[in-house]
Amino acid sequence: MKGKILCKTSKIPDDIARIPRFLINILSFHWLATPRHLPLAVVGEDMVDYIGTARLRELLSRIGPARFIEELAGEIEADYKRWNEFEKSARLASHSSVGVIELMPTSDGKLYSFKYVNGHPKNTARGLLTVTAFGVLADVATGYPLLLSEMTFVTALRTAAISALAAKHMARPDSRAMAIIGNGAQSEFQAIAFQRIVGIRELRLFDTDARATTKLIRNLTRLQIPDLNVVRCASTAEAVRGADIVTTVTADKCNATILTPDMIQPGMHINAVGGDCPGKTELHVDILHMKDVHIVVEFEPQARIEGEIQHLGGEGQVTELADVLLGKQPARMNDRDITLFDSVGFALNDFSALRYLQRLNAEQPDGGQRIDLIPEVEDPKDLFGGLAQERANARRRKIA
Numbered sequence: 001m002k003g004k005i006l007c008k009t010s011k012i013p014d015d016i017a018r019i020p021r022f023l024i025n026i027l028s029f030h031w032l033a034t035p036r037h038l039p040l041a042v043v044g045e046d047m048v049d050y051i052g053t054a055r056l057r058e059l060l061s062r063i064g065p066a067r068f069i070e071e072l073a074g075e076i077e078a079d080y081k082r083w084n085e086f087e088k089s090a091r092l093a094s095h096s097s098v099g100v101i102e103l104m105p106t107s108d109g110k111l112y113s114f115k116y117v118n119g120h121p122k123n124t125a126r127g128l129l130t131v132t133a134f135g136v137l138a139d140v141a142t143g144y145p146l147l148l149s150e151m152t153f154v155t156a157l158r159t160a161a162i163s164a165l166a167a168k169h170m171a172r173p174d175s176r177a178m179a180i181i182g183n184g185a186q187s188e189f190q191a192i193a194f195q196r197i198v199g200i201r202e203l204r205l206f207d208t209d210a211r212a213t214t215k216l217i218r219n220l221t222r223l224q225i226p227d228l229n230v231v232r233c234a235s236t237a238e239a240v241r242g243a244d245i246v247t248t249v250t251a252d253k254c255n256a257t258i259l260t261p262d263m264i265q266p267g268m269h270i271n272a273v274g275g276d277c278p279g280k281t282e283l284h285v286d287i288l289h290m291k292d293v294h295i296v297v298e299f300e301p302q303a304r305i306e307g308e309i310q311h312l313g314g315e316g317q318v319t320e321l322a323d324v325l326l327g328k329q330p331a332r333m334n335d336r337d338i339t340l341f342d343s344v345g346f347a348l349n350d351f352s353a354l355r356y357l358q359r360l361n362a363e364q365p366d367g368g369q370r371i372d373l374i375p376e377v378e379d380p381k382d383l384f385g386g387l388a389q390e391r392a393n394a395r396r397r398k399i400a
């Protein structure tokens with residue numbers, strides 16, 4: 001719960017509205033460093049941190065996407081290492097003929113989060129994004145929301161972060177060349193993450209839409225990443241040839257066969273990102289049955305429904321990423337094994353991202369924006385009376 005501990009009364013003195021913004025920020029920092037659930041009344045606990053797309057752009061411009069992804073990967077790794085502390089469930093999906101809308105909740109008993117996310121592969125033809133998202137982080141002790149954040153950019157950042165984190169533990173350590181099949185919205189984030197975290201030096205790109213590849217090359221060129229060679233390829237087969245890692249991040253609402261067994265070389269790591277719904281996959285089913293394939297998933301019950309392994313019909317051995325990160329299971333036995341990270345996106349990835357974002361936001365000198373999502377009422381049993389509480393609302397608008 002983020003509030004400003006200012007006095008023992010639940011009534012906000014008028015002059016609090018005149019407290020300078022910098023002082024509010026200092027008090028916020030103090031509060032964050034203070035043990036929770038003190039018996040003092042908190043003022044402003046009903047104000048919710050808000051990170052919109054403009055603020056997210058601002059935060060990213062301050063620290064850069066590579067550092068953001070790297071730090072977030074560290075947060076995700078730490079949270080996966082306390083896997084048993086989390087409440088886990090497959091996400092709730094509402095399917096239509098053109099896409100899916102999903103809710104992704106989790107909690108560690110102290111914080112709760114959920115993300116709303118959609119996946120509509122045909123959207124880009126209408127000038128719309130395939131994936132959009134927003135999320136909430138809340139305090140389990142009161143149920144009050146702490147943060148409401150955009151998560152369209154954040155989903156791309158966290159997906160890249162967990163992809164690269166998994167590859168760091170699954171791919172051959174000498175992996176330097178990666179193919180990216182599907183050069184749409186997620187692709188730059190994947191490229192940046194793998195360059196930074198895995199040490200990729202060559203990217204081999206293919207998309208059925210040549211404009212998407214042109215866009216990806218343009219964006220990567222602007223970043224001026226040193227020692228990164230980018231190669232445009234004429235087909236998936238050409239892109240995959242000679243790659244140590246293959247990232248598939250295409251969007252099509254069907255059982256596609258982006259990769260076939262003949263393209264898979266011994267020692268390869270496959271980062272399969274785009275297959276994330278029932279009936280929406282990217283790999284030929286025979287890849288899952290290849291000798292020496294080790295399949296790692298985020299959360300097995302969800303991956304069985306949505307991942308590449310939906311083809312296995314409940315059969316076949318898979319390992320959860322947490323067990324790899326905790327050292328309980330090896331991801332590969334030798335340099336010739338084929339490793340497959342069958343990523344569908346799990347709620348814990350978003351939990352880590354929201355908590356990281358909340359901290360990053362609060363650490364900035366300007367503290368960020370807060371919104372009045374929850375009504376402030378003088379008597380919590382008099383919600384109706386709160387409807388007429390215009391003075392309090394005006395004060396809160398000034399504080400925000």
Ligand SMILES: NC(=O)c1ccc[n+]([C@@H]2O[C@H](COP(=O)([O-])OP(=O)(O)OC[C@H]3O[C@@H](n4cnc5c(N)ncnc54)[C@H](O)[C@@H]3O)[C@@H](O)[C@H]2O)c1
Pocket residue numbers: 119121124130131155156159181182183184185186187206207208209212236249250251252256258272273274275276343344345346
């Ligand atoms: N696993 C996760 O956590 C996670 C997170 C975010 C997105 N996704 C999935 O990743 C995929 C990509 O998302 P996006 O936002 O980049 O979508 P996008 O629509 O912006 O990009 C997808 C690209 O794939 C290309 N493509 C489609 N079929 C292809 C084929 N057969 N060969 C080569 N390229 C092909 C399209 O031309 C397009 O450029 C989606 O399927 C999305 O659902 C997964």
